[in-house]
Amino acid sequence: MAELSITVxxxxxxxxxxxxxxxxxxxxxxxxxxxxxxxxxxxxxLQRHVSLHDVxxxxxxxxxxxxxxxxPSLYHAYRWGVERHHVPAWGTAGTKRLIDFVNPExxxxxxxxxxxxxxxxxxxxxxxxxxxxxxxxxxxxxxxAECDGAAIVYSSDTGPGWSPESxxxxxxxxxxxxxxxxxxxxxxxxHVTGAQAAVNAAAVDADLLVLTHVPPGEDPEExxxxxxxxxxxxxxxxxxxxxxxxx
Numbered sequence: 136m137a138e139l140s141i142t143v144x145x146x147x148x149x150x151x152x153x154x155x156x157x158x159x160x161x162x163x164x165x166x167x168x169x170x171x172x173x174x175x176x177x178x179x180x181l182q183r184h185v186s187l188h189d190v191x192x193x194x195x196x197x198x199x200x201x202x203x204x205x206x207p208s209l210y211h212a213y214r215w216g217v218e219r220h221h222v223p224a225w226g227t228a229g230t231k232r233l234i235d236f237v238n239p240e241x242x243x244x245x246x247x248x249x250x251x252x253x254x255x256x257x258x259x260x261x262x263x264x265x266x267x268x269x270x271x272x273x274x275x276x277x278x279x280a281e282c283d284g285a286a287i288v289y290s291s292d293t294g295p296g297w298s299p300e301s302x303x304x305x306x307x308x309x310x311x312x313x314x315x316x317x318x319x320x321x322x323x324x325x326h327v328t329g330a331q332a333a334v335n336a337a338a339v340d341a342d343l344l345v346l347t348h349v350p351p352g353e354d355p356e357e358x359x360x361x362x363x364x365x366x367x368x369x370x371x372x373x374x375x376x377x378x379x380x381x382x
Contacts, residue, residue, distance in 0.1 A: 139285035140381040144180040146374035152351035157201035167260025173205035192259040195226035196291035197275035210241040270296030285382035294325035312348035313358040329362035347374035
C-alpha cells in the first residue's frame with residue numbers, strides 16, 4: 136500500500152478564526168500534490184508545505200465562500216508571481232460561476248477548469264478521486280481519494296442525510312465536518328455533530344476519524360467527546376493547521 140496523506144491547511148468553519156483559515160487541505164502521495172478546497176487565507180499555510188509550482192491540481196468541493204474564495208489570490212499568484220498557467224482545476228458548476236464573476240480571467244488564463252458532479256472521476260498523477268453529493272443546500276461534493284489501495288474520504292459540508300457509504304468502498308481515514316454542538320443535532324441544520332461524524336466513519340470501517348470545520352470560538356474537544364459516544368472503534372483526532380494524517 137502506497138503512502139497517502141492529507142495535510143490540514145485550514146479547518147475553521149464558516150469564517151477564519153485567529154488560529155486557522157477556512158477549509159483547505161493537501162492530499163499527497165509520494166509523487167502527487169492536490170489542493171482540496173481553498174478557503175480564504177489558506178495559501179499562507181499552503182506555501183509552508185509546498186511550492187505553488189508543486190501543486191498538480193486543485194479540486195473545490197462547493198461554492199460556499201469558506202471553501203473556494205482563496206482562488207482569486209491563487210490566480211494572482213500563478214499569473215503574476217510564479218508565472219504558471221494551465222493549472223488543472225475541478226469543481227462544481229456553481230463554483231465556476233462565482234469564480235468567473237469575481238475574476239473571469241482566472242479560468243481563461245490560469246486555471247484549466249473542468250466542471251464535475253457526483254458521477255465524475257478525476258485522476259491527478261497517481262491519485263484517483265471519486266465524488267458523492269452531500270446533504271447541503273448547494274451542490275456539494277464529498278470526495279474519496281485513493282492511491283494503490285489507500286483511501287481517504289473528505290466529507291466537505293453535509294447534513295445527516297449523507298454517508299460515506301455512498302462511495303461503496305471502505306476508507307482508511309475519514310476527514311469529516313463536525314460543525315454542530317450536541318444540542319443542535321437533528322435540528323434541521325445542514326451540518327452534523329461529532330457523534331454523527333463518528334457513525335459515518337464507522338460505516339466505512341475507517342481506522343481514523345479527523346473532525347474538522349468547527350466554527351471559531353467553539354471547542355473542538357467537545358466534538359471529540361461527543362464522537363466518543365458513538366459506536367466507532369477507530370481513533371478520533373482533531374484537525375488543526377499544519378497537521379498531517381497518513382495512511
